[in-house]
Amino acid sequence: MKFHNFWLLLVASATIFTVAVAYNRPPPRKNLVLSPADDADSTTPQQVHISLVGKNRMRISWITDDHTPATVHYGTSSEKHEYSVTGTVSSYQHLNYTSGQIHDVTIGPLEPNTEYYYRFAPGSTVYSFKTPPAKFPIKFAISDTVQPLWDSFGRLVEPLASRRPWMVTQGNHDSENITANPVTFIAYNARWRMPFEDSGSGSNLYYSFEVAGVHVIMLGSYTDFQPGSNQYRWLVSDLKKVDRNKTPWLVVLIHAPWYNSNYAHQGEIQSVGMMDAMEGLLYKARVDVVLAGHVHAYERFNRVYNHVANSCGPVHITIGDGGNLHGLASNYTEPQPTISAFREASFGHGQFEVVNASYAKWSWHRNQDDESVQADSVSIINLASNPACNKLEI
Template identity: 55%
Template sequence: MVKIWGLVAIVLIVLVQNVSSYDRPGTRKNLVIHPSSDDPLSPDQVHISLVGPDKMRISWITKGSAMPTVVYGTTSGKYEGSATGTTSSYHFLLIYCSGRINDVVIGPLKPNTVYYYKCGGPSSTQEFSFKTPPSQFPIKFAVAGDLGTTEWTKSTLEHISKWEHDVFILPGDLSYANFLQPVWDTFGRLVQPLASQRPWMVTNGNHEVERVPVLHRQSFTAYNHRWHMPYEESGSTSNLYYSFNVFGVHVLMLGSYADFAPGSDQYQWLEKDLKSVDRKTTPWLVAVIHAPWYNTNEAHQGEKESVDMKESMETLLYKARVDLVFAGHVHAYERFNRVYQDKFDKCGPVYINIGDGGNLEGLATVYKKPTPEISLFREANFGHGHLVMANATHAHWEWQRNDDDVSVEKDSVWLTSLSADSSCQI
């Protein structure tokens, strides 16, 4: 009991230190979701992610030790394929031990195809299914950051589930566990209905760091164990940054809380990755960060993860003609014009802040006035986004606001790929 209260004290200290001065109203309570089965081998917190052009990683947790095996096929109840992976677990502050985290890569898989699968082998009682992304346009991405585990989060996820998309992108701050590891388990169960059906591609935020001086010196322990992304396949040496392709779209998932200075591993990896992109076959280039480089909200101004990372990497993205940059962190929505070095530039990326998934901290409601010319739309509300790459040259973006639990379109724009703009060729 003493250890538990010691942990609570540490958490309270950290949270107090991180409290911002602006008002964040409109919160809803955190959910607590228990396992749906007492069977120690029952798959829990199932989610999937892309691995290369034709494979999928299946991740799930069990209480007991079992073979990390997935059987799969294109017909329900019939499993032509089988793959076995790895199992791991982790401890946190001596009072929490995770379940058995299973990680299996299956494939090769056909594009635009529904697969049925079981975690743990054919004897498992629960069947799941997912659909692979298509190998032609249009490509549809759902985007939402800073989710948490509140009733607002549940509302956002329900809205996303009603829109037929191919891939979900999360720009950091997943569970908001804030050191309380059982919250990670609730988060996994909350997102399972959606994350088991479509690949979730995530990057890390400040709430994933979870480093406690002296007591737990390793950062990102839960994140790295629970959310294994395809960093090896993209040439990265860290799960904190990587890239992936979906037909015609190359997505950079950058780490705001990993070293990003010139000469760092992440910086060198990004340089190499950008040089490998062929815009003739991959006309769309998208980047995802957590701490925004452009932000007219009063929240999170002047943080080094925003200021220093922007100074270090903005020119790399600009010269590569990145089309879009998504960010989280600020609990509100904001869309900018094409920007470079704080000014409108027709060859710069469109910056979109979408850290409004629904976490307990609430909304960042105060914006700077007057509105800078480069900021085209901003609103403090919970919601999510739809990004549709219609073809090689045009894409449609819209932001859906959670309006009394109804998803309402509040902002939208058509975009032209910079690869199609002859005046922006390098």
């Protein structure tokens, strides 16, 4: 699942402006593994990241090698941190790996569109973040297991993840999924705790949240999704709670795409089975955008439902091209389906700017030779603003 004022995932369609430029991608580079800083000791905070909790709180998470207090000092001044909150410390074991001490602290209430500064101990490094706005416009950024690599990834993303909320959901590579231990997503659930309780979910693998007029639903492709399952019942309940007068935009995130013209990952139960179970719910709720990953390439579909173009269906976008160990999925079926508006096998990321209650802009940016190049864009009118589609049914 990047940003300017905020970070997350979304997409949409209406008027389409597409730019296609041929590009020959260079060969992959060596894997990047980051170790702790040279001056770090066993109590130095590392892998700092933040995530939204409810309407006006922020969860701050970090790891130390040894046990330290889970206390955050914060305020609106970089020099004075007049508030402090203490949270929890945990760790986990997986086979012969033992994690560091995982700290989770939720701070707030916080004011919207405000810069806050925080630190973990007197004299320690001061971090900062800006809370999302209460109203439009708002921007989201979108992008798509050996246990020590979780630590390396945490260090790699800290400069961004400590300043912008990262709202995530699980993918297949996040599962330990070995016969010796049937419990999966051990590291994911311990390290990336999302605000699932706030939306009435009983699992960190699926939840929802609202920000500045956008209701975002994060579904779990790798937990039970059939009718009657806990996730299915939760989704039905969550959709009923959506008030399109308060949150006119409705966006859903999954990992395994339901629509895909790439040869990679065709026919998987997490795609086909979940689509059979849940697509009707999203269509009746007039979901605007469904964002997926999994396939290591980019593809944007026109509004679609039940495999046919439908002006009241969601826009489906696969943006599984954020980077991976396996390279790009560069083989697409031919001819290109008429419901597929744009597709390209290049690494990149997406930006979703919700301008107002009716209008948004989506753009995909190819990461070309370390430069971000916009290669696809589309303007979107949401379905709640469409008289032909705004009779909501759930």
